[in-house]
Amino acid sequence: MTTMTEQATQVYAVFIRATPEQVWDGITKPEFTMKYFHGTRIESTFEPGTPYLSLAADGDQQLVDGEVLESDPPRTLKHTWRALYDPETAAEPFSQVTWEIEPQEGGVTKLTVTHDRLEAAPKTAESVAGGWEYVLSGLKTLLETGKPLSNQGM
Amino acid sequence: MPSDDDLVFRALADPTRRHLLDRLYERDGRTLTELESELEMSRFGVMKHLRLLEEAGLVVTRREGRQKLHYLNPVPIRLIHDRWIDKYRERQVSTLADFKSELEDTA
Numbered sequence: 234m235t236t237m238t239e240q241a242t243q244v245y246a247v248f249i250r251a252t253p254e255q256v257w258d259g260i261t262k263p264e265f266t267m268k269y270f271h272g273t274r275i276e277s278t279f280e281p282g283t284p285y286l287s288l289a290a291d292g293d294q295q296l297v298d299g300e301v302l303e304s305d306p307p308r309t310l311k312h313t314w315r316a317l318y319d320p321e322t323a324a325e326p327f328s329q330v331t332w333e334i335e336p337q338e339g340g341v342t343k344l345t346v347t348h349d350r351l352e353a354a355p356k357t358a359e360s361v362a363g364g365w366e367y368v369l370s371g372l373k374t375l376l377e378t379g380k381p382l383s384n385q386g387m
Numbered sequence: 388m389p390s391d392d393d394l395v396f397r398a399l400a401d402p403t404r405r406h407l408l409d410r411l412y413e414r415d416g417r418t419l420t421e422l423e424s425e426l427e428m429s430r431f432g433v434m435k436h437l438r439l440l441e442e443a444g445l446v447v448t449r450r451e452g453r454q455k456l457h458y459l460n461p462v463p464i465r466l467i468h469d470r471w472i473d474k475y476r477e478r479q480v481s482t483l484a485d486f487k488s489e490l491e492d493t494a
Contacts, residue, residue, distance in 0.1 A: 240415045244447045244458035247466075248391060345447065366465040373466070 240358060242349040247369040248341050251376040253334045256342050257307030259372050260332055268381040269371030271364075273297075277312075279304045285312040299327065308334055314348070316357055325354035344369065391444070392470070395463045398443035403428065404436050408445060411459035418454050 249256055259265045263274035267290045276286040279301055287297035296318045303311035310332040316322035329350040335343045346365055351358040375381055398404055403426065410425055411417065423433045437457060440446040447460045 242416055242449075242458070244415075244449060244460065245462055246444055246447045246460050247462045248444060347449070363461075366461045369462050370465045370469060374469070 240362065241352040242347065243351070243358070243362060243365065244345065244347050245365045245369055246343060246345040247373050248337065248343055249373045249376050250340060251342055252340075253307040253336050253342050255376055256334050256344055256372075257310075259376050260310065260344075261306075265372075265375065269375045270368055271296075277301060279306070279310065285314075299330075302329070314357070316360060319356070319360065321356040322354070322360055325357050328354045328357055344372070391463065392467065394443040395445065395467055398439050398445055401436070401439075403432075404440055407433075407436060407440060408459060411446065411457060415458050416449075416456040418456060422457065 251259075259269075261275065261277070261279055263276065266273055266275045266287075270287070272290045273287045273296055274290055276288055277284060279285075281301050281304055283301050285297075285299035285301050286295055288295055296316070298315045298317055299313040301310070301312045303309060312330055313327040314330045315325065315327045327350070328348060331345075331347045331349075333345045333347070335345070337343050346369065348358075348361055348365065371381065399408075406426070407422060410422060419430065419434060419437065422437070423430050426433055437446060441448060444463045445460055447458045449456050449458065
């Protein structure tokens with residue numbers, strides 16, 4: 234979405250036919266994130282004050298740096314975010330990502346991702362716009378079908 | 388109960404709602420008052436359209452202080468794309484590829 238004005242607050246939501254616990258596992262366990270999150274492994278104990286890291290699946294290259302701010306499984310996860318995969322985004326200050334998991338009627342769970350505090354991180358804002366929708370649709374497909382999207386796993 | 392896709396297609400099948408999505412695409416996180424000022428429609432009419440967009444998941448709202456801000460959520464459109472567009476485009480591409488190799492074989 235390169236034509237879109239870079240937004241300092243970005244909100245994405247998806248309805249997934251899964252339990253809140255399954256969605257929590259989907260966003261916190263590396264065996265899941267590798268299948269939909271641009272092939273990356275999430276590494277964290279998910280305790281406030283500890284690191285939230287994203288690593289390339291095929292090596293130890295760190296792609297995202299962050300710190301867990303709040304963790305309430307299977308409801309809320311909040312962490313900071315600094316993308317290291319591009320020197321321009323790596324030079325920007327930390328932004329913030331909040332995952333909110335809410336059970337709905339009929340065995341459906343709503344997952345909302347808010348990426349904010351991007352005012353001082355325009356390159357990061359540009360880089361993640363378009364990325365989150367891809368990540369969330371991949372997570373939905375994975376949890377509902379057990380399979381990654383066909384064009385996933387880059 | 389309509390499926391997720393039904394809600395999205397229904398929401399998109401109206402020019403005012405597509406216009407609202409385009410306005411949010413240009414600038415996200417807007418109030419009802421801001422959106423209403425760009426449309427020749429009553430506040431109630433705009434509210435009704437926003438509610439349908441929200442039910443389809445195309446718009447997500449957040450409270451910020453006393454304001455309710457509307458955000459464009461592109462995820463349902465991505466899902467429609469994956470389900471309804473990518474699939475047929477692949478077929479079209481492979482048909483063209485077959486056509487090309489057929490032409491080259493006979494040449």
